[in-house]
Amino acid sequence: MSANSGDAAMRAFGANQDAPVFDDPAFTPLDKPLSEARVAIVTSAALHRPDQERYSQGDTGFRAFDAADRNLIMGHWSPNFDHSGFQADLNVVYPIDRLVELAADGVIGSVAPHHFAFAGNQPDSVSEVRLDTGPTCAQQLVADEVDVVVLTPV
């Protein structure tokens, strides 16, 4: 077994998957300086607080948490990636402390009040995320006056 065979196997698997097609995709330019923009994180690491509903296998929903929350659990069902990095430092998946520092340094305008997590392993069509839960999450981000979303995959 090579030193990196698990990741190589997963990347080869991903490369052979069909990808959903987006006709005429939107492109939203940032209409203000980054130093005035509000930034949120949305991750597919299936994060949740202990008091929130756990993710089911094939969960198409999302969980919202407050910017101050650090007591997060990774509820991802796939056994095919490293979990120890998150256990050692949640910022390697959910870089909330780095965002706070960037705001304090004036690089970004502000940290959004809420951040969001989906489960990375979705049904192949991803139709629920496209048509239902994704747009619902977008509405909540817009309501929080978010300008920029950083998406972190697991």
Next chain:
Amino acid sequence: MSTLAHVFEAAGLSTIVLASMKEVVEKMVPPRALYCEFPLGRPLGRPADAAFQRDVLERGLALLDATGPVLETHPEVIEADETPLSCAIPPRFDASLAPAVDEANGIRAAYDRALAARGVTAVGRAIDADTIPAALDVLNQWAEGASWKEVALPGKNTVAVGHDIRSYYTEAALELADGPPPQGRAAEAWFWEETEAGKTMMAARKALEAQEAPFPFWFYMAPGHR
């Protein structure tokens, strides 16, 4: 992630994807993506390295200057390392127990310290920490020939119970091991190759396959490449 990027852009948000699979992001063409060849499960690259994480974020945010779809690659490649984490396993204590059960009892103190330090645990999807030894006892019975239909597993769902056992061990291992956080997949390699629990789970998985249990029951108990 790229799907959400398209959905969010359509709602008027500017997005940046930290992509982990190159061919996928090339097919999906999200508006702004930074491909990062880092260990899967570590999209910011390095735990407990604030400067590196910040560099990744700032390179991502810099893509906001582009006037059309853009895909860039982070210049650094970080590979996972499946050399088992160096982590002492407690010696046998009660020879009347199956080795994995004895071992799980032996690392409970380290697990409890890890829980006290972090405040949260990933254990609890199907069973709690108190039930880990009993679950390992059943997996050991399956590995030794017992029928999975006749000897019931606490928590029932083999994949969820497997997740709980692995989480219990890796959370304890981070408490037991010295030094900086382990490389990607080093804790995983330690669990599957060096612990009695990992060996027992793998043997139970093979036994389920041999007993013609449904594929998802056993396959997803372990990483696919194992």
